[in-house]
Amino acid sequence: MSWFTNAMSSTIGKKVLMALTGLFLITFLIVHLSGNLQLLADDGGKSFNIYAKFMTTNPFIKTTSYLLYTTFIVHIVWAVLLTVMNRSSRPVGYAVNPGNVSSSWSSRNMGILGTIILIFLVIHLKNFWYEMHWGDIPTATYEGEVYNDLYAVVDFAFGNILYVLLYTVSMLALMFHLYHGFKSAFQTLGLNHPKYTPMIKTVGYAIAIIIPALFACIPIIMYLK
Template sequence: MSWFTKTFSSTIGRKIVMSITGLFLCSFLVVHLIGNLQLLASDGGDAFNVYSAFMGTNKVIRFMELILVLGFVFHIYDAIVLTRRNKSARPIDYAEQRPQENSTWSSRNMGLLGTVILVFLIIHLYNFFVPARFGGLDTVSIDNEVYDNLYAEVIYAFSQWWYVLIYVLSMIALAYHLIHGFQSAFQTLGLDHKKYTPFIQKFGYAFSILVCLGFAAIPLYVFFFF
């Protein structure tokens, strides 16, 4: 086994990979939110359908999709491995242990939050990504060009209360996941300094709340006002 494999299969190595992939996925969330905001344009979905077509056909974007998938895979896999290692290292909790006094709720439940997000991701991909990439959508003409009408598919999904509920609850789980994960990533990468850490904590908190609030607001707005 090479030094590279040994390093990144160790506990600290896996934490570094989780941190890097986590921050990369944060950048994806920003781009994805900007794209989703096209749903609110008062043009009958033209902007969103054009945006979706661009994301599905641009070669650079398609290549970045592969990087994104790898990011998700490494992030999830390392999370599972680290969780198992932590449990095996301490199979029986101490009787007098009071974790609530030494850690936040989100840090103690990252596995649960991650599971909720993973289940939502599978549902989300099945409803939108699969039809958009592999067909099955109706088409619409925009400026004499034919586009898949993903907008209609999204609006239909957001008109169903159960899907909106799942979406909003998942965004709450994601917010808690990010609140802990954002700060933890910088700490793992050694970017922990008494001068800058308070700013990183505040920025991470604001980022987590605002991004997830933005995602949650879209299906709620569609459900109540469309």
């Protein structure tokens, strides 16, 4: 396993792992969004609560969630390590920063964007994931079956304008993070090709815009209601 250890300790190895974990997290975002959109169903939270119970009781989903937690941690830790390695390899700043010409704003500020997303993630997990597992959750009954009323928890949180603003700003940061991260992941994995690169960029633009925009719409709509 020494070859694996050596590969993962190198800059290229860390970038490959960042790319793979990033693409996996994008898949999670799509699944998570499809479930969260049920918050907008006009049924008093029934659809969302049924979905939430399935996601928290299905054995396959519960097992996959541990992989998800690990992926989040690896992605964050490797991002920090890469940032430290890049700075240590260039301890003296350039007299003139050429990044404005050769790279996008999002690529030059991935650290800041990632930090904003991390802060949001910690608050988000405290408000929802922690409450779901250890909080005093009200219940709702549908067709004789009792469900945790997680919709009520979400509805309460999205009644706070400060949280709605934090959520919206964080989704804006996520948009720029995805914009750079998606196409960068394919480049890191060596999957760029003149025939497919334009399609990869188009899909990347769509993901970067649509996913954060739909996520941001949920708290805004619920707050206005």
